Amino acid sequence: MSVRVRFAPSPTGHLHIGGARTALFNWLYARHTGGKFILRIEDTDVARNTQEATEMILEGLRWLGLGWDEGPLTGEATGPSTGDRGPYFQSQRRENYLRRVEALLSRDMAYERDGAIRFRMRREPIVFHDLIVGEVRRELTDREAEDPDFVIVRSDGKPVFHLTNVADDLEMGVTHVIRGEDHLSNTPKHIALFEAFGVQPPKYAHIPLILNADGTKMSKRDRGASLKMYMEEGYAPEALVNYLVLLGWSPKEDRQFFSLDELIERFDLSEVLRHNARFDLAKLQWMNGQYLSRMEEDRFVELGVHAFARAGLDPGRYPPGYVKAALRTCRNKIKTFGELPEYAGFYFKERLDYDPEAEEKFFTPENRELLERLRETYANLDEWTPGYLEAQLKNLAGLLNIKPAALVHPLRLACTGRRVGPSLYHLMEVLGKETVLRRIDEALARIPPQTPTA
């Protein structure tokens, strides 16, 4: 039987980073086995669900590159979808649930109490085999020992998660349930429900959770818990995917980088680890930087431009060749595109703002003459290449009997307003002679005059 897996998020907020990894594992398993990846929206709790949240989920999955074979096409519950087992919104499947409940009721496998409908849960422990965890034998908790039955339809008539989840998995022909380990303890309920419906339950694979760096549970409120942050802060989706897949799964090779095709080929449930993993932003950043360094130039430029635009700068007003050259000087320098506006915003600003500390340190009366000499030197050049600019600066440093760095720092500040940035000589080449000279003049205008020596 061909594999059918699903990602079934509840649209209560942004797509959680843990949810993103669950989706990724499902997607990879489907692709690896040649099966289908289904997206189902579990929006049964109307009070907490929003269309906007659903759209965030779709957008997030698309951004990651995790396309679904069946599921909604838009965030609208009654909107279009793909696949023949829809609707893919639980809010649209009410009839199915009620039919299932009727079936249970008629066979006395469920009963009504206080207006809610409860499922007659088995009193004995349930043993099942999890593809990742292995044999799981769950005893009843003391609370369950008191009353193991659980609500499947609330008194307001709304079906509850356990019921909808199982009913849909059944009707959508889901063969493997790959989900977070937080559902492990729910599994006996689900198995009992499947059996009550007279069918074999699907295979289960509970993947370990992603924890915060300090080992605590990652909650919605934690910074970094939302996929949105990574989308906004300039991460490359392929880097995030690469990082995420290595949290809780190991290809057992001494490599860190895997293309999507390689992942599809290698990924299997049998190598999913059994213990939780902490999220390490530093490693993600390193990995993202590596991806940025290897990225196709056109894409790097495109994403770079987008990052500048997000910060209110407008590279679109500059010639494409200039933009491209400017971004080229940032290659191998930044780890995320989010750093770009601060790192290289000077390319797209008519008026520079200056780092106050750097200004205090380098725009000093003593440096005024150095900048003037630099300006004079550069004003007379008719060749404007990095190598030549560097040679001229070093030559001047030699004449003045000072270290090149003494010139480099004030000059960088004058050109960029910052003390760090791309290669000075390359950035000057991109800026062009006219702009460089103008910026030196502007810097000079900010430097207090040389105090007369007493």
Added chain:
RNA sequence: GACCCCAUCGUCUAGCGGUUAGGACACCACCCUUUCACGGUGGCGGCACGGGUUCGAUUCCCGUUGGGGUCGCCA
């Protein structure tokens, strides 16, 4: 509290009875260097603890401790 899962450097992991316990990130030092980074070289750093089993345990079993999860008319 009950129940379930888990446990190798700070972090992600390799290891599946005998290894100088390997790699990556991070950190430190040095080199490269106009800054920052990249890159290169080297270093620091780990089998949670206690019992077994065994000629021999990181590895198998039990317990303890610790972490996580679940116990809802949320999903």
